[in-house]
Amino acid sequence: MQDLMFYLFAALTLICGMLVVANPFSRNPVTSAMFLVLTIASMAGLFVLLHAFFLAAVQVLVYAGAVIVLFLFVIMLLNVKEEERRKIKKVGLVTGIIAVIAISSIFLKVFTLSNSSLSAQLPAPTLEGGTAPLGKILFTAYLLPFEMLSVLLLVAMVGVILLSKRNLK
Amino acid sequence: MHVGLEHYLLVSALLFCIGLLGVIARRNLLIIYMSLELMLNAANLAFVAFSRFNNNLNGQVMVFFIITVAAAEVAVGLALIVALYRRRQTAHVEDLTTMKL
Structure with a gap:
Protein backbone atom coordinates (compact mmCIF):
# COMPACT_ATOMS: atom_id res chain seq x y z
CA MET A 1 0.00 0.00 0.00
CA GLN A 2 2.76 2.42 1.00
CA ASP A 3 4.76 1.46 -2.09
CA LEU A 4 1.74 2.14 -4.26
CA MET A 5 1.32 5.56 -2.64
CA PHE A 6 5.00 6.27 -3.23
CA TYR A 7 4.74 5.52 -6.93
CA LEU A 8 1.56 7.60 -7.18
CA PHE A 9 3.07 10.65 -5.47
CA ALA A 10 6.42 10.32 -7.25
CA ALA A 11 4.74 10.15 -10.67
CA LEU A 12 2.53 13.11 -9.79
CA THR A 13 5.54 15.13 -8.59
CA LEU A 14 7.57 14.47 -11.71
CA ILE A 15 4.73 14.97 -14.20
CA CYS A 16 3.60 18.22 -12.59
CA GLY A 17 7.22 19.39 -12.31
CA MET A 18 7.64 18.78 -16.02
CA LEU A 19 4.43 20.71 -16.72
CA VAL A 20 5.76 23.67 -14.68
CA VAL A 21 8.80 23.86 -16.91
CA ALA A 22 7.46 22.86 -20.32
CA ASN A 23 3.71 22.89 -20.76
CA PRO A 24 2.74 21.95 -24.32
CA PHE A 25 -0.77 23.41 -24.00
CA SER A 26 -0.22 26.81 -22.42
CA ARG A 27 2.62 29.32 -22.09
CA ASN A 28 0.83 31.25 -19.38
CA PRO A 29 2.85 31.69 -16.14
CA VAL A 30 -0.35 31.21 -14.10
CA THR A 31 -0.63 27.64 -15.39
CA SER A 32 2.95 27.00 -14.37
CA ALA A 33 2.26 28.40 -10.89
CA MET A 34 -0.78 26.12 -10.52
CA PHE A 35 1.22 23.06 -11.51
CA LEU A 36 3.88 24.15 -9.03
CA VAL A 37 1.18 23.97 -6.32
CA LEU A 38 0.40 20.40 -7.41
CA THR A 39 4.10 19.51 -7.36
CA ILE A 40 4.48 20.93 -3.84
CA ALA A 41 1.38 19.13 -2.61
CA SER A 42 2.43 15.74 -3.96
CA MET A 43 5.87 16.33 -2.48
CA ALA A 44 4.21 16.90 0.87
CA GLY A 45 2.65 13.47 0.31
CA LEU A 46 6.14 12.01 -0.15
CA PHE A 47 7.20 13.72 3.11
CA VAL A 48 4.29 12.03 4.90
CA LEU A 49 5.41 8.67 3.49
CA LEU A 50 8.85 9.44 4.97
CA HIS A 51 7.17 10.14 8.34
CA ALA A 52 8.20 13.82 8.25
CA PHE A 53 4.77 15.03 9.28
CA PHE A 54 5.81 18.47 10.52
CA LEU A 55 7.74 19.21 7.35
CA ALA A 56 4.82 18.08 5.20
CA ALA A 57 2.61 20.61 6.98
CA VAL A 58 5.25 23.35 6.70
CA GLN A 59 5.70 22.53 3.02
CA VAL A 60 1.99 23.03 2.32
CA LEU A 61 1.71 26.12 4.54
CA VAL A 62 4.83 27.97 3.40
CA TYR A 63 5.10 26.92 -0.24
CA ALA A 64 1.54 26.36 -1.38
CA GLY A 65 0.19 28.97 1.01
CA ALA A 66 2.72 31.79 0.87
CA VAL A 67 5.25 31.41 -1.93
CA ILE A 68 2.77 30.51 -4.67
CA VAL A 69 0.39 33.28 -3.58
CA LEU A 70 3.34 35.69 -3.85
CA PHE A 71 4.05 34.37 -7.35
CA LEU A 72 0.42 34.81 -8.38
CA PHE A 73 0.34 38.35 -6.95
CA VAL A 74 3.44 39.29 -8.94
CA ILE A 75 2.03 37.74 -12.12
CA MET A 76 -1.13 39.77 -11.55
CA LEU A 77 0.86 42.96 -10.83
CA LEU A 78 3.04 42.60 -13.90
CA ASN A 79 0.03 41.75 -16.05
CA VAL A 80 2.14 39.29 -18.01
CA LYS A 81 0.45 38.33 -21.23
CA GLU A 82 0.70 34.92 -22.75
CA GLU A 83 4.29 35.12 -23.89
CA GLU A 84 4.84 34.78 -27.60
CA ARG A 85 7.14 32.05 -28.76
CA ARG A 86 10.54 33.41 -29.53
CA LYS A 87 13.32 31.74 -31.34
CA ILE A 88 15.71 30.19 -28.86
CA LYS A 89 19.32 30.60 -29.87
CA LYS A 90 20.75 27.32 -31.15
CA VAL A 91 24.03 27.62 -29.21
CA GLY A 92 22.26 28.26 -25.92
CA LEU A 93 19.86 25.37 -26.40
CA VAL A 94 22.57 22.88 -27.33
CA THR A 95 24.89 23.85 -24.46
CA GLY A 96 21.96 23.85 -22.03
CA ILE A 97 20.81 20.38 -23.03
CA ILE A 98 24.40 19.12 -22.81
CA ALA A 99 24.64 20.55 -19.28
CA VAL A 100 21.37 18.89 -18.20
CA ILE A 101 22.39 15.54 -19.72
CA ALA A 102 25.80 15.77 -18.00
CA ILE A 103 24.26 16.40 -14.58
CA SER A 104 21.68 13.64 -15.02
CA SER A 105 24.34 11.16 -16.12
CA ILE A 106 26.39 12.02 -13.02
CA PHE A 107 23.33 11.30 -10.86
CA LEU A 108 22.57 8.05 -12.71
CA LYS A 109 26.20 6.97 -12.43
CA VAL A 110 25.96 7.33 -8.66
CA PHE A 111 22.98 4.97 -8.65
CA THR A 112 24.67 2.39 -10.84
CA LEU A 113 27.96 2.57 -8.89
CA SER A 114 26.39 1.17 -5.74
CA ASN A 115 25.66 -2.30 -7.13
CA SER A 116 24.21 -3.52 -3.85
CA SER A 117 21.01 -1.89 -2.71
CA LEU A 118 21.65 1.24 -0.63
CA SER A 119 18.88 0.76 1.88
CA ALA A 120 19.58 -2.94 2.34
CA GLN A 121 22.70 -2.03 4.32
CA LEU A 122 20.87 0.39 6.57
CA PRO A 123 18.86 -0.59 9.65
CA ALA A 124 15.11 -0.37 9.39
CA PRO A 125 14.00 3.28 9.62
CA THR A 126 12.33 4.12 12.89
CA LEU A 127 12.64 7.90 12.84
CA GLU A 128 9.45 9.88 13.35
CA GLY A 129 9.63 13.55 12.31
CA MET B 1 9.97 -4.11 -5.21
CA HIS B 2 10.19 -2.52 -1.79
CA VAL B 3 10.58 1.25 -1.85
CA GLY B 4 13.88 2.26 -0.28
CA LEU B 5 16.25 5.19 -0.07
CA GLU B 6 17.36 4.96 -3.69
CA HIS B 7 13.82 5.38 -5.00
CA TYR B 8 13.45 8.69 -3.19
CA LEU B 9 16.90 9.79 -4.32
CA LEU B 10 16.03 8.96 -7.91
CA VAL B 11 12.87 11.08 -7.72
CA SER B 12 14.92 13.88 -6.16
CA ALA B 13 17.59 13.70 -8.88
CA LEU B 14 15.01 13.71 -11.67
CA LEU B 15 13.18 16.67 -10.13
CA PHE B 16 16.48 18.54 -9.83
CA CYS B 17 17.20 17.89 -13.53
CA ILE B 18 13.72 19.14 -14.49
CA GLY B 19 14.36 22.33 -12.53
CA LEU B 20 17.77 22.76 -14.13
CA LEU B 21 16.23 22.30 -17.57
CA GLY B 22 13.71 25.02 -16.73
CA VAL B 23 16.41 27.46 -15.57
CA ILE B 24 18.41 26.88 -18.73
CA ALA B 25 15.73 26.55 -21.39
CA ARG B 26 13.01 28.99 -20.34
CA ARG B 27 13.29 32.73 -20.96
CA ASN B 28 10.62 34.09 -18.62
CA LEU B 29 12.09 35.32 -15.33
CA LEU B 30 9.06 34.15 -13.32
CA ILE B 31 9.26 30.62 -14.72
CA ILE B 32 13.00 30.56 -14.06
CA TYR B 33 12.18 31.41 -10.45
CA MET B 34 9.63 28.59 -10.26
CA SER B 35 12.23 26.18 -11.64
CA LEU B 36 14.65 27.34 -8.92
CA GLU B 37 11.98 26.42 -6.38
CA LEU B 38 11.73 22.98 -7.97
CA MET B 39 15.49 22.49 -7.55
CA LEU B 40 15.35 23.57 -3.89
CA ASN B 41 12.49 21.14 -3.33
CA ALA B 42 14.46 18.32 -4.89
CA ALA B 43 17.26 18.99 -2.42
CA ASN B 44 14.70 19.00 0.40
CA LEU B 45 13.38 15.61 -0.66
CA ALA B 46 16.89 14.14 -0.65
CA PHE B 47 17.51 15.61 2.83
CA VAL B 48 14.29 14.14 4.25
CA ALA B 49 14.93 10.75 2.67
CA PHE B 50 18.49 10.59 4.07
CA SER B 51 17.23 11.74 7.46
CA ARG B 52 14.58 9.02 7.58
CA PHE B 53 16.81 6.17 6.46
CA ASN B 54 19.76 7.18 8.66
CA ASN B 55 17.56 7.71 11.73
CA ASN B 56 18.98 11.20 12.16
CA LEU B 57 16.78 14.23 12.72
CA ASN B 58 19.39 16.83 11.69
CA GLY B 59 18.44 16.50 8.04
CA GLN B 60 14.89 17.56 8.76
CA VAL B 61 16.10 20.63 10.69
CA MET B 62 18.17 21.52 7.64
CA VAL B 63 15.06 21.22 5.44
CA PHE B 64 13.24 23.56 7.83
CA PHE B 65 16.04 26.11 7.39
CA ILE B 66 16.04 25.65 3.61
CA ILE B 67 12.29 26.29 3.40
CA THR B 68 12.66 29.52 5.40
CA VAL B 69 15.61 30.77 3.36
CA ALA B 70 13.74 29.90 0.16
CA ALA B 71 10.77 31.96 1.31
CA ALA B 72 13.03 34.96 2.00
CA GLU B 73 14.76 34.46 -1.34
CA VAL B 74 11.48 34.37 -3.23
CA ALA B 75 10.29 37.57 -1.54
CA VAL B 76 13.47 39.48 -2.42
CA GLY B 77 13.67 38.01 -5.91
CA LEU B 78 10.10 38.84 -6.80
CA ALA B 79 10.57 42.40 -5.47
CA LEU B 80 13.59 42.68 -7.79
CA ILE B 81 11.54 41.39 -10.73
CA VAL B 82 8.79 43.94 -10.01
CA ALA B 83 11.35 46.76 -9.78
CA LEU B 84 12.92 45.60 -13.03
CA TYR B 85 9.55 45.40 -14.75
CA ARG B 86 8.71 48.95 -13.70
CA ARG B 87 11.90 50.22 -15.27
CA ARG B 88 12.12 48.04 -18.37
CA GLN B 89 8.55 46.76 -18.99
CA THR B 90 9.81 43.25 -19.55
CA ALA B 91 10.25 40.00 -17.67
CA HIS B 92 12.18 38.33 -20.45
CA VAL B 93 15.85 37.53 -19.91
CA GLU B 94 16.85 38.19 -23.52
CA ASP B 95 15.75 41.82 -23.21
CA LEU B 96 18.07 42.36 -20.24
CA THR B 97 21.44 42.67 -21.93
CA THR B 98 22.90 45.76 -20.24
CA MET B 99 25.73 43.69 -18.79
CA LYS B 100 26.57 42.12 -22.14
CA LEU B 101 29.93 43.10 -23.60
Missing part, protein backbone atom coordinates in the same frame (compact mmCIF):
# COMPACT_ATOMS: atom_id res chain seq x y z
CA GLY A 130 6.85 14.75 14.54
CA THR A 131 6.60 18.28 15.91
CA ALA A 132 7.90 17.47 19.41
CA PRO A 133 11.31 15.91 18.57
CA LEU A 134 11.92 18.46 15.82
CA GLY A 135 11.04 21.35 18.12
CA LYS A 136 13.31 19.97 20.83
CA ILE A 137 16.33 19.76 18.56
CA LEU A 138 15.51 23.13 16.98
CA PHE A 139 15.53 24.94 20.32
CA THR A 140 18.57 23.19 21.81
CA ALA A 141 21.25 22.23 19.29
CA TYR A 142 20.11 24.61 16.55
CA LEU A 143 19.11 27.60 18.66
CA LEU A 144 21.66 30.04 17.20
CA PRO A 145 20.88 29.27 13.53
CA PHE A 146 17.20 29.51 14.39
CA GLU A 147 17.63 33.01 15.80
CA MET A 148 19.80 34.00 12.85
CA LEU A 149 17.00 32.85 10.59
CA SER A 150 14.65 35.34 12.19
CA VAL A 151 17.20 38.10 11.53
CA LEU A 152 17.41 36.90 7.92
CA LEU A 153 13.64 37.16 7.55
CA LEU A 154 13.74 40.68 8.99
CA VAL A 155 16.49 41.65 6.55
CA ALA A 156 14.50 40.19 3.66
CA MET A 157 11.41 42.12 4.76
CA VAL A 158 13.31 45.43 4.96
CA GLY A 159 14.93 44.72 1.61
CA VAL A 160 11.61 44.00 -0.08
CA ILE A 161 10.08 47.20 1.29
CA LEU A 162 13.06 49.22 0.09
CA LEU A 163 13.07 47.56 -3.34
CA SER A 164 9.40 48.13 -3.96
CA LYS A 165 9.59 51.85 -3.29
CA ARG A 166 8.68 53.78 -6.39
CA ASN A 167 11.74 56.01 -6.71
CA LEU A 168 14.87 54.34 -5.49
CA LYS A 169 17.42 56.90 -4.40
Whole structure:
Protein backbone atom coordinates (compact mmCIF):
# COMPACT_ATOMS: atom_id res chain seq x y z
CA MET A 1 0.00 0.00 0.00
CA GLN A 2 2.76 2.42 1.00
CA ASP A 3 4.76 1.46 -2.09
CA LEU A 4 1.74 2.14 -4.26
CA MET A 5 1.32 5.56 -2.64
CA PHE A 6 5.00 6.27 -3.23
CA TYR A 7 4.74 5.52 -6.93
CA LEU A 8 1.56 7.60 -7.18
CA PHE A 9 3.07 10.65 -5.47
CA ALA A 10 6.42 10.32 -7.25
CA ALA A 11 4.74 10.15 -10.67
CA LEU A 12 2.53 13.11 -9.79
CA THR A 13 5.54 15.13 -8.59
CA LEU A 14 7.57 14.47 -11.71
CA ILE A 15 4.73 14.97 -14.20
CA CYS A 16 3.60 18.22 -12.59
CA GLY A 17 7.22 19.39 -12.31
CA MET A 18 7.64 18.78 -16.02
CA LEU A 19 4.43 20.71 -16.72
CA VAL A 20 5.76 23.67 -14.68
CA VAL A 21 8.80 23.86 -16.91
CA ALA A 22 7.46 22.86 -20.32
CA ASN A 23 3.71 22.89 -20.76
CA PRO A 24 2.74 21.95 -24.32
CA PHE A 25 -0.77 23.41 -24.00
CA SER A 26 -0.22 26.81 -22.42
CA ARG A 27 2.62 29.32 -22.09
CA ASN A 28 0.83 31.25 -19.38
CA PRO A 29 2.85 31.69 -16.14
CA VAL A 30 -0.35 31.21 -14.10
CA THR A 31 -0.63 27.64 -15.39
CA SER A 32 2.95 27.00 -14.37
CA ALA A 33 2.26 28.40 -10.89
CA MET A 34 -0.78 26.12 -10.52
CA PHE A 35 1.22 23.06 -11.51
CA LEU A 36 3.88 24.15 -9.03
CA VAL A 37 1.18 23.97 -6.32
CA LEU A 38 0.40 20.40 -7.41
CA THR A 39 4.10 19.51 -7.36
CA ILE A 40 4.48 20.93 -3.84
CA ALA A 41 1.38 19.13 -2.61
CA SER A 42 2.43 15.74 -3.96
CA MET A 43 5.87 16.33 -2.48
CA ALA A 44 4.21 16.90 0.87
CA GLY A 45 2.65 13.47 0.31
CA LEU A 46 6.14 12.01 -0.15
CA PHE A 47 7.20 13.72 3.11
CA VAL A 48 4.29 12.03 4.90
CA LEU A 49 5.41 8.67 3.49
CA LEU A 50 8.85 9.44 4.97
CA HIS A 51 7.17 10.14 8.34
CA ALA A 52 8.20 13.82 8.25
CA PHE A 53 4.77 15.03 9.28
CA PHE A 54 5.81 18.47 10.52
CA LEU A 55 7.74 19.21 7.35
CA ALA A 56 4.82 18.08 5.20
CA ALA A 57 2.61 20.61 6.98
CA VAL A 58 5.25 23.35 6.70
CA GLN A 59 5.70 22.53 3.02
CA VAL A 60 1.99 23.03 2.32
CA LEU A 61 1.71 26.12 4.54
CA VAL A 62 4.83 27.97 3.40
CA TYR A 63 5.10 26.92 -0.24
CA ALA A 64 1.54 26.36 -1.38
CA GLY A 65 0.19 28.97 1.01
CA ALA A 66 2.72 31.79 0.87
CA VAL A 67 5.25 31.41 -1.93
CA ILE A 68 2.77 30.51 -4.67
CA VAL A 69 0.39 33.28 -3.58
CA LEU A 70 3.34 35.69 -3.85
CA PHE A 71 4.05 34.37 -7.35
CA LEU A 72 0.42 34.81 -8.38
CA PHE A 73 0.34 38.35 -6.95
CA VAL A 74 3.44 39.29 -8.94
CA ILE A 75 2.03 37.74 -12.12
CA MET A 76 -1.13 39.77 -11.55
CA LEU A 77 0.86 42.96 -10.83
CA LEU A 78 3.04 42.60 -13.90
CA ASN A 79 0.03 41.75 -16.05
CA VAL A 80 2.14 39.29 -18.01
CA LYS A 81 0.45 38.33 -21.23
CA GLU A 82 0.70 34.92 -22.75
CA GLU A 83 4.29 35.12 -23.89
CA GLU A 84 4.84 34.78 -27.60
CA ARG A 85 7.14 32.05 -28.76
CA ARG A 86 10.54 33.41 -29.53
CA LYS A 87 13.32 31.74 -31.34
CA ILE A 88 15.71 30.19 -28.86
CA LYS A 89 19.32 30.60 -29.87
CA LYS A 90 20.75 27.32 -31.15
CA VAL A 91 24.03 27.62 -29.21
CA GLY A 92 22.26 28.26 -25.92
CA LEU A 93 19.86 25.37 -26.40
CA VAL A 94 22.57 22.88 -27.33
CA THR A 95 24.89 23.85 -24.46
CA GLY A 96 21.96 23.85 -22.03
CA ILE A 97 20.81 20.38 -23.03
CA ILE A 98 24.40 19.12 -22.81
CA ALA A 99 24.64 20.55 -19.28
CA VAL A 100 21.37 18.89 -18.20
CA ILE A 101 22.39 15.54 -19.72
CA ALA A 102 25.80 15.77 -18.00
CA ILE A 103 24.26 16.40 -14.58
CA SER A 104 21.68 13.64 -15.02
CA SER A 105 24.34 11.16 -16.12
CA ILE A 106 26.39 12.02 -13.02
CA PHE A 107 23.33 11.30 -10.86
CA LEU A 108 22.57 8.05 -12.71
CA LYS A 109 26.20 6.97 -12.43
CA VAL A 110 25.96 7.33 -8.66
CA PHE A 111 22.98 4.97 -8.65
CA THR A 112 24.67 2.39 -10.84
CA LEU A 113 27.96 2.57 -8.89
CA SER A 114 26.39 1.17 -5.74
CA ASN A 115 25.66 -2.30 -7.13
CA SER A 116 24.21 -3.52 -3.85
CA SER A 117 21.01 -1.89 -2.71
CA LEU A 118 21.65 1.24 -0.63
CA SER A 119 18.88 0.76 1.88
CA ALA A 120 19.58 -2.94 2.34
CA GLN A 121 22.70 -2.03 4.32
CA LEU A 122 20.87 0.39 6.57
CA PRO A 123 18.86 -0.59 9.65
CA ALA A 124 15.11 -0.37 9.39
CA PRO A 125 14.00 3.28 9.62
CA THR A 126 12.33 4.12 12.89
CA LEU A 127 12.64 7.90 12.84
CA GLU A 128 9.45 9.88 13.35
CA GLY A 129 9.63 13.55 12.31
CA GLY A 130 6.85 14.75 14.54
CA THR A 131 6.60 18.28 15.91
CA ALA A 132 7.90 17.47 19.41
CA PRO A 133 11.31 15.91 18.57
CA LEU A 134 11.92 18.46 15.82
CA GLY A 135 11.04 21.35 18.12
CA LYS A 136 13.31 19.97 20.83
CA ILE A 137 16.33 19.76 18.56
CA LEU A 138 15.51 23.13 16.98
CA PHE A 139 15.53 24.94 20.32
CA THR A 140 18.57 23.19 21.81
CA ALA A 141 21.25 22.23 19.29
CA TYR A 142 20.11 24.61 16.55
CA LEU A 143 19.11 27.60 18.66
CA LEU A 144 21.66 30.04 17.20
CA PRO A 145 20.88 29.27 13.53
CA PHE A 146 17.20 29.51 14.39
CA GLU A 147 17.63 33.01 15.80
CA MET A 148 19.80 34.00 12.85
CA LEU A 149 17.00 32.85 10.59
CA SER A 150 14.65 35.34 12.19
CA VAL A 151 17.20 38.10 11.53
CA LEU A 152 17.41 36.90 7.92
CA LEU A 153 13.64 37.16 7.55
CA LEU A 154 13.74 40.68 8.99
CA VAL A 155 16.49 41.65 6.55
CA ALA A 156 14.50 40.19 3.66
CA MET A 157 11.41 42.12 4.76
CA VAL A 158 13.31 45.43 4.96
CA GLY A 159 14.93 44.72 1.61
CA VAL A 160 11.61 44.00 -0.08
CA ILE A 161 10.08 47.20 1.29
CA LEU A 162 13.06 49.22 0.09
CA LEU A 163 13.07 47.56 -3.34
CA SER A 164 9.40 48.13 -3.96
CA LYS A 165 9.59 51.85 -3.29
CA ARG A 166 8.68 53.78 -6.39
CA ASN A 167 11.74 56.01 -6.71
CA LEU A 168 14.87 54.34 -5.49
CA LYS A 169 17.42 56.90 -4.40
CA MET B 1 9.97 -4.11 -5.21
CA HIS B 2 10.19 -2.52 -1.79
CA VAL B 3 10.58 1.25 -1.85
CA GLY B 4 13.88 2.26 -0.28
CA LEU B 5 16.25 5.19 -0.07
CA GLU B 6 17.36 4.96 -3.69
CA HIS B 7 13.82 5.38 -5.00
CA TYR B 8 13.45 8.69 -3.19
CA LEU B 9 16.90 9.79 -4.32
CA LEU B 10 16.03 8.96 -7.91
CA VAL B 11 12.87 11.08 -7.72
CA SER B 12 14.92 13.88 -6.16
CA ALA B 13 17.59 13.70 -8.88
CA LEU B 14 15.01 13.71 -11.67
CA LEU B 15 13.18 16.67 -10.13
CA PHE B 16 16.48 18.54 -9.83
CA CYS B 17 17.20 17.89 -13.53
CA ILE B 18 13.72 19.14 -14.49
CA GLY B 19 14.36 22.33 -12.53
CA LEU B 20 17.77 22.76 -14.13
CA LEU B 21 16.23 22.30 -17.57
CA GLY B 22 13.71 25.02 -16.73
CA VAL B 23 16.41 27.46 -15.57
CA ILE B 24 18.41 26.88 -18.73
CA ALA B 25 15.73 26.55 -21.39
CA ARG B 26 13.01 28.99 -20.34
CA ARG B 27 13.29 32.73 -20.96
CA ASN B 28 10.62 34.09 -18.62
CA LEU B 29 12.09 35.32 -15.33
CA LEU B 30 9.06 34.15 -13.32
CA ILE B 31 9.26 30.62 -14.72
CA ILE B 32 13.00 30.56 -14.06
CA TYR B 33 12.18 31.41 -10.45
CA MET B 34 9.63 28.59 -10.26
CA SER B 35 12.23 26.18 -11.64
CA LEU B 36 14.65 27.34 -8.92
CA GLU B 37 11.98 26.42 -6.38
CA LEU B 38 11.73 22.98 -7.97
CA MET B 39 15.49 22.49 -7.55
CA LEU B 40 15.35 23.57 -3.89
CA ASN B 41 12.49 21.14 -3.33
CA ALA B 42 14.46 18.32 -4.89
CA ALA B 43 17.26 18.99 -2.42
CA ASN B 44 14.70 19.00 0.40
CA LEU B 45 13.38 15.61 -0.66
CA ALA B 46 16.89 14.14 -0.65
CA PHE B 47 17.51 15.61 2.83
CA VAL B 48 14.29 14.14 4.25
CA ALA B 49 14.93 10.75 2.67
CA PHE B 50 18.49 10.59 4.07
CA SER B 51 17.23 11.74 7.46
CA ARG B 52 14.58 9.02 7.58
CA PHE B 53 16.81 6.17 6.46
CA ASN B 54 19.76 7.18 8.66
CA ASN B 55 17.56 7.71 11.73
CA ASN B 56 18.98 11.20 12.16
CA LEU B 57 16.78 14.23 12.72
CA ASN B 58 19.39 16.83 11.69
CA GLY B 59 18.44 16.50 8.04
CA GLN B 60 14.89 17.56 8.76
CA VAL B 61 16.10 20.63 10.69
CA MET B 62 18.17 21.52 7.64
CA VAL B 63 15.06 21.22 5.44
CA PHE B 64 13.24 23.56 7.83
CA PHE B 65 16.04 26.11 7.39
CA ILE B 66 16.04 25.65 3.61
CA ILE B 67 12.29 26.29 3.40
CA THR B 68 12.66 29.52 5.40
CA VAL B 69 15.61 30.77 3.36
CA ALA B 70 13.74 29.90 0.16
CA ALA B 71 10.77 31.96 1.31
CA ALA B 72 13.03 34.96 2.00
CA GLU B 73 14.76 34.46 -1.34
CA VAL B 74 11.48 34.37 -3.23
CA ALA B 75 10.29 37.57 -1.54
CA VAL B 76 13.47 39.48 -2.42
CA GLY B 77 13.67 38.01 -5.91
CA LEU B 78 10.10 38.84 -6.80
CA ALA B 79 10.57 42.40 -5.47
CA LEU B 80 13.59 42.68 -7.79
CA ILE B 81 11.54 41.39 -10.73
CA VAL B 82 8.79 43.94 -10.01
CA ALA B 83 11.35 46.76 -9.78
CA LEU B 84 12.92 45.60 -13.03
CA TYR B 85 9.55 45.40 -14.75
CA ARG B 86 8.71 48.95 -13.70
CA ARG B 87 11.90 50.22 -15.27
CA ARG B 88 12.12 48.04 -18.37
CA GLN B 89 8.55 46.76 -18.99
CA THR B 90 9.81 43.25 -19.55
CA ALA B 91 10.25 40.00 -17.67
CA HIS B 92 12.18 38.33 -20.45
CA VAL B 93 15.85 37.53 -19.91
CA GLU B 94 16.85 38.19 -23.52
CA ASP B 95 15.75 41.82 -23.21
CA LEU B 96 18.07 42.36 -20.24
CA THR B 97 21.44 42.67 -21.93
CA THR B 98 22.90 45.76 -20.24
CA MET B 99 25.73 43.69 -18.79
CA LYS B 100 26.57 42.12 -22.14
CA LEU B 101 29.93 43.10 -23.60
